[in-house]
Amino acid sequence: MQGKDSYIRGIKKMREIRYTPVGVVHSPFKNVKGMPIQTVGAKGVGGTVEMDSRYQDGLKDLEGFSHIFLIYHFHLSKGYSLQVKPFMDDKVRGVFATRAPKRPNPIGISVVRFVKIQGCTLFIEDVDVVDGTPLLDIKPFVPEFDVREVVRTGWLSKKADKAHRIRADQRFRRNG
Numbered sequence: 001m002q003g004k005d006s007y008i009r010g011i012k013k014m015r016e017i018r019y020t021p022v023g024v025v026h027s028p029f030k031n032v033k034g035m036p037i038q039t040v041g042a043k044g045v046g047g048t049v050e051m052d053s054r055y056q057d058g059l060k061d062l063e064g065f066s067h068i069f070l071i072y073h074f075h076l077s078k079g080y081s082l083q084v085k086p087f088m089d090d091k092v093r094g095v096f097a098t099r100a101p102k103r104p105n106p107i108g109i110s111v112v113r114f115v116k117i118q119g120c121t122l123f124i125e126d127v128d129v130v131d132g133t134p135l136l137d138i139k140p141f142v143p144e145f146d147v148r149e150v151v152r153t154g155w156l157s158k159k160a161d162k163a164h165r166i167r168a169d170q171r172f173r174r175n176g
Helices: 002-013 053-059 154-158
Strands: 023-026 046-051 067-073 107-118 121-125 133-140
Touching (some): 046 053, 046 133, 067 121
Antiparallel strands (some): 046 121, 067 133, 107 121
C-alpha cells in the first residue's frame, strides 16, 4: 500500500487550491429564497454570464453548442455539513449524495441553454443560479460524452420529478 500512503501524504501537503473567477453569472434571482433548485425548474428563465475580458478569446467556437456547463462557486454558502437535509427530502443525507451547496468545496454545476454571445456577455436560459455568482469555468455539453444510461439514482429515484417545482429556502446560506 505504499502508493496509497504517498498519495495521502501528497494531499495533506496540498492545503489549499485557489481559483480565480473567469466571470459572473447574472440572473433574476437576487435572493436564494424562492429560486429553482435545479435547471429543470428554471425552464425559460433568462440570464447572462459576464466574462472577464481577459478570457474573451476563450469563447471562440462556443456558439456552435446549444448547452453549456457552468461551473461556479456557491459564494453565499459558508462552512459545510457532511450530513444535510436536502430540499427534496425530509431525511438527513450524506452531502456527497446530494447537490446541496453547503459542502467542503462549495462548487456548483448547471447545464444551461446557450443562446448567443455579444462581446464578453453570454446569454443563457434555464438559469438556476443566484445573481452575482462567481463563475469558475465553462465547458460545452456534448450528449455523446455527457449522457449516460441511468441505472440507479439512489434516494432520489422517487423524488427527482419534484425538482421542477421545489424552490430554495435559506437553509444553506451563510448563517442560515
